Amino acid sequence: MPQLQAPVGRPYPFAYFLTIDNQSAETVTITARKWLVRDDQTGAIEVMEGDGVVGEKPRLGPGQAFSYNSYHVCRGPAAVTGAFFGENEVGEKIVVRIPEFRLTPPDSDPDDCPF
Numbered sequence: 001m002p003q004l005q006a007p008v009g010r011p012y013p014f015a016y017f018l019t020i021d022n023q024s025a026e027t028v029t030i031t032a033r034k035w036l037v038r039d040d041q042t043g044a045i046e047v048m049e050g051d052g053v054v055g056e057k058p059r060l061g062p063g064q065a066f067s068y069n070s071y072h073v074c075r076g077p078a079a080v081t082g083a084f085f086g087e088n089e090v091g092e093k094i095v096v097r098i099p100e101f102r103l104t105p106p107d108s109d110p111d112d113c114p115f
Contacts (some may be wrong), residue, residue, distance in 0.1 A: 010073040012105045016080075019067040020053070020096075022060035026088045029059045030066070035082035037072060037103075048072075053084070078103045 022028055034049040051057070058066040072080070081100040087093055 010075045012074045012076065012103070013071055014074065014103045015069060015071045016101075017067070017069045019065050020058065020060065020084060021065040022062060025062050027059065027061045028086045028088050028094055029057055030084050030086045031057055032085040033082065034085070035072075035080060035098075037074070038079045039075065040077040040079065041075070072103065074103050074105070076105060 020030060030053055032049065032051050033053055034047065037046045037048070038044070039046070053066070054068045054070060056066075060066060079100055079102055080098075082098040084096045084098065085094070086096070
């Protein structure tokens with residue numbers, strides 16, 4: 001997303017679009033999230049975590065979904081993974097892992113990535 005602002009040392013802003021889809025038979029509330037962004041060039045891992053999702057704590061009944069978008073700025077190719085944390089109506093904790101996805105700038109060669 002080159003139209004988004006990015007600092008000089010991290011010139012690649014990436015937008016991502018997610019949908020959290022409750023495929024269980026229970027109502028769940030998403031209470032927190034944690035993202036790990038691993039820089040391919042340095043191996044450094046940036047951790048981003050906090051309450052809810054984009055300022056909300058969505059409550060999802062069976063079959064309901066919550067969609068949102070956000071963005072992250074990188075200095076080069078990176079791998080992203082993480083988890084959503086929540087609980088059902090009786091307070092049991094739920095963790096849903098986010099499969100790894102890639103942030104690959106258009107001027108980098110994906111074959112050079114170590115993953």
